[in-house]
Amino acid sequence: xVIIPAVDILGSKCVRLTMGDYDVKKEYQISPVEAALxxxxxxxxxxxxxxLDGAKSGNPxxxxxxxxxxxxxxxxxxxxxxxxxxxxxxxYFNAGASYIVLGSILFKDINSVKDSLTKYRGRIIGxxxxxxxxxxxxxxKEYVEVSAGEAVRSLKEKYGIETFIFTDxxxxxxxxGVNLNLIAELAKLKxxxxxxxxxxxxxxxxxxxxxxxxxxxxxxxxxxxxxxxxDLKKANDLLG
Numbered sequence: 001x002v003i004i005p006a007v008d009i010l011g012s013k014c015v016r017l018t019m020g021d022y023d024v025k026k027e028y029q030i031s032p033v034e035a036a037l038x039x040x041x042x043x044x045x046x047x048x049x050x051x052l053d054g055a056k057s058g059n060p061x062x063x064x065x066x067x068x069x070x071x072x073x074x075x076x077x078x079x080x081x082x083x084x085x086x087x088x089x090x091x092y093f094n095a096g097a098s099y100i101v102l103g104s105i106l107f108k109d110i111n112s113v114k115d116s117l118t119k120y121r122g123r124i125i126g127x128x129x130x131x132x133x134x135x136x137x138x139x140x141k142e143y144v145e146v147s148a149g150e151a152v153r154s155l156k157e158k159y160g161i162e163t164f165i166f167t168d169x170x171x172x173x174x175x176x177g178v179n180l181n182l183i184a185e186l187a188k189l190k191x192x193x194x195x196x197x198x199x200x201x202x203x204x205x206x207x208x209x210x211x212x213x214x215x216x217x218x219x220x221x222x223x224x225x226x227x228x229x230x231d232l233k234k235a236n237d238l239l240g
Contacts, residue, residue: 001208001209001217001218001219002217002219002239003044003045003218003219003221003232003235003236003239004045004047004194004220004221005039005044005220005221005225005232006047006049006196006220006221007036007047007048007049007050007069008049008050008052009032009051009052009053009062009065009066010025010052010053011053012062013027013028014027014030014031014032014034014035014226015028016222016226017052020129020169022052022056026223026226028226032049032062032065032066032069033065033068035226036049036073036077037072037073039225039232040073040074042232042233043232043236044232045075046075046218047069047073047075047076047078048080048101048165049069049077049078049081050079050080050081050101051066051080051081051082052081053081053082054081054082055080058082059082060083060088060091060092061082062081063091063092063095066079066095066097070095076098077096077097077098077099078098078099078100078101078125079092079097079099079100079101080100080101080103080125080127081101083100083101083102083105084105084109084112085112085113086113086116086119089113089116090116093120093123099123099124099125099163100120100124101125101126101127101165102126102127103127103128103129106126106155106161107135107137107144108137108138110159117159117160118160122160122162124161125161125163125165125194126152126155126161126165127164127165127167128148128152128165128167129167129169130166130167130168130182131169131170132170133147133148133182149189152189162191162192163217164186164192165195165196166183166196167197167220168182168196170197176198177198177199177200178195178197178198178199178207178208179198180207180208180211183195183208183213184213187213187215190215193213193215193216193217194217194218194220195208195216195219196219196220197220199219199224200224200229201224201229202235202238204224205219205230205239206238209238221235
């Protein structure tokens with residue numbers, strides 16, 4: 001399991017939202033590129049970049065900044081946020097992204113990215129946001145009828161997606177600890193998992209490690225890193 005620092009971009013600035021609410025945001029006095037370099041210099045093995053403007057508009061609004069981040073670091077970068085067609089997926093991969101995270105589009109219009117699911121098999125990550133076990137899409141304003149288990153099985157079997165980021169919406173940005181029971185349940189789906197939401201300190205990282213789940217490949221951490229609640233180097237040492 002690796003720690004994956006998040007760099008969320010809104011209005012060209014590095015921010016963190018609380019439970020995905022654009023009105024409840026915290027801006028940091030560090031540019032997205034500076035943040036990315038800082039995490040790399042402190043031992044990050046991978047970065048999670050989100051275009052929050054793009055998530056709203058459906059366009060790659062922060063493409064230029066994200067391209068600069070990818071050029072500036074030498075560790076893998078996964079990119080998400082409003083990526084809704086093959087052309088934008090190509091755009092980011094051509095810019096050097098290692099992985100692309102697709103969320104709502106997988107449930108609203110998967111055909112618009114179907115070619116990419118084949119072309120970039122193994123490099124597309126499914127982003128699944130859960131609220132009380134239900135899949136939420138479109139900025140967490142709509143819910144999908146199928147269960148997480150059904151959705152994951154279908155996306156794996158039909159489209160070859162084998163890695164999923166699961167975000168616990170109630171925990172996201174709240175610094176209240178991770179939902180260990182949810183992660184243990186999701187591990188039964190037999191796919192690679194990246195956990196997201198709620199990490200508040202080193203103790204949470206320790207608890208995730210103690211789950212001893214082989215398919216838990218990473219945990220995305222945002223606010224706890226930016227607010228100095230977690231020292232990335234110490235966290236990496238803890239994971240070994």
